[in-house]
Amino acid sequence: MKVRHLLVAMIAWFMATSVLFAQADNIFRPVYLAQDPVLAPMSFEKLDNLTTAEHYPVAASSAACGPACGYCRAGWRLGVEATFLAPMGGNQAGWTFDNVTTSITDSFSTDAHGIDGLVPAPRLWAAYVCDNGWGVQFRYWELNTSSNYADPYFLSGDTFGFASGTNLEMFALDLELVKEFCVGDWNMVGTFGYRHAQRDTNETIAFNGAIARPGGLGGGTDIFAGTASGIAVFEGDGLTFSLSGYRCADCCCGLQWFWNARGSVLFGDTYAGALTHAQLISPGGDANNTNGGYAGDSDTIFVAEFQLGAQWSTAVKCMGGRFFARGAFEYQHWGEMGAAAGASSTAGELNVGELTMNALAPSDSLDLVGFAISAGIVW
Numbered sequence: 001m002k003v004r005h006l007l008v009a010m011i012a013w014f015m016a017t018s019v020l021f022a023q024a025d026n027i028f029r030p031v032y033l034a035q036d037p038v039l040a041p042m043s044f045e046k047l048d049n050l051t052t053a054e055h056y057p058v059a060a061s062s063a064a065c066g067p068a069c070g071y072c073r074a075g076w077r078l079g080v081e082a083t084f085l086a087p088m089g090g091n092q093a094g095w096t097f098d099n100v101t102t103s104i105t106d107s108f109s110t111d112a113h114g115i116d117g118l119v120p121a122p123r124l125w126a127a128y129v130c131d132n133g134w135g136v137q138f139r140y141w142e143l144n145t146s147s148n149y150a151d152p153y154f155l156s157g158d159t160f161g162f163a164s165g166t167n168l169e170m171f172a173l174d175l176e177l178v179k180e181f182c183v184g185d186w187n188m189v190g191t192f193g194y195r196h197a198q199r200d201t202n203e204t205i206a207f208n209g210a211i212a213r214p215g216g217l218g219g220g221t222d223i224f225a226g227t228a229s230g231i232a233v234f235e236g237d238g239l240t241f242s243l244s245g246y247r248c249a250d251c252c253c254g255l256q257w258f259w260n261a262r263g264s265v266l267f268g269d270t271y272a273g274a275l276t277h278a279q280l281i282s283p284g285g286d287a288n289n290t291n292g293g294y295a296g297d298s299d300t301i302f303v304a305e306f307q308l309g310a311q312w313s314t315a316v317k318c319m320g321g322r323f324f325a326r327g328a329f330e331y332q333h334w335g336e337m338g339a340a341a342g343a344s345s346t347a348g349e350l351n352v353g354e355l356t357m358n359a360l361a362p363s364d365s366l367d368l369v370g371f372a373i374s375a376g377i378v379w
Contacts, residue, residue, distance in 0.1 A: 088366070095162065101352060142172075164203070195264050199235075207355065240263070258309060266301050282352075295340060307372060321378050326375070
């Protein structure tokens with residue numbers, strides 16, 4: 001088990017334990033509150049119309065803040081989110097196979113046949129906020145996906161076959177301070193803290209092909225084989241900060257509009273590597289060509305994230321809190337890395353054919369575009 005997975009499991013255990021204690025507290029709290037009518041619990045059915053002077057002994061400036069549409073209260077904010085994002089960018093590996101005897105050239109690149117479409121990536125968060133709006137928050141997001149492409153090789157006539165694989169792994173772990181406040185009709189949440197993150201992309205291709213040699217060269221068959229792989233990794237620590245806001249649509253049926261913007265500056269190490277190999281086995285003589293490239297650098301990258309959508313919430317009387325569900329458009333931009341590597345290998349026979357294998361681990365930025373669906377509880 002990876003260290004970050006163990007950390008998430010520990011935090012999940014802590015959250016579950018906290019919920020059990022919170023439930024026990026909800027059972028015994030009425031016993032104590034009954035002794036003091038001033039502290040009697042409020043009805044969550046009327047939170048949307050609460051005023052500070054009438055219902056809650058906090059500063060008037062906080063009357064319009066908080067997750068319940070006009071009510072600021074201490075407690076937990078817990079949520080689980082499913083993001084569905086399409087990656088755009090990354091490594092490139094490919095081959096070019098030139099059959100001179102038939103004047104046909106074929107090619108393939110993982111840049112066009114790699115990870116395609118929306119990829120599920122979970123996110124979870126837990127925060128505790130005090131009456132004054134200050135608190136702490138933990139967030140974790142991970143994307144781990146792969147894509148495989150294959151065209152089988154048949155041992156008949158002039159033909160070829162190949163297989164390719166692409167893997168993308170990313171995660172971000174945040175621990176930050178939280179401040180809930182309000183600006184006009186907007187309930188706002190600002191955060192600032194620490195982030196540890198990783199971006200890891202690797203691709204590989206294996207190729208096999210055969211070309212029948214012309215009679216003038218003595219006949220027989222040329223056998224071609226090749227491999228190409230590229231890897232680019234960044235892992236580092238840094239600062240993360242965000243600002244989000246939500247506004248009630250006249251609190252109609254619990255509907256609220258919300259947006260969230262986050263930026264992170266990460267300092268770490270980048271490693272990029274590329275390796276290619278091309279081989280020819282021929283009655284006229286064999287040939288091998290292997291090349292590689294490597295680069296490493298201390299790096300700084302910037303990550304930008306943005307969400308825009310709507311949420312719905314309703315009171316949960318048995319827990320003394322509110323449940324919410326959200327849907328939003330999401331965009332992430334992971335900036336360019338400071339290291340890049342490339343390699344190319346070629347093997348062939350004159351007047352028969354040629355195989356070229358290419359691998360590139362670029363420093364290009366990576367964009368993620370899609371949507372997010374989440375649910376959580378505030379109490």
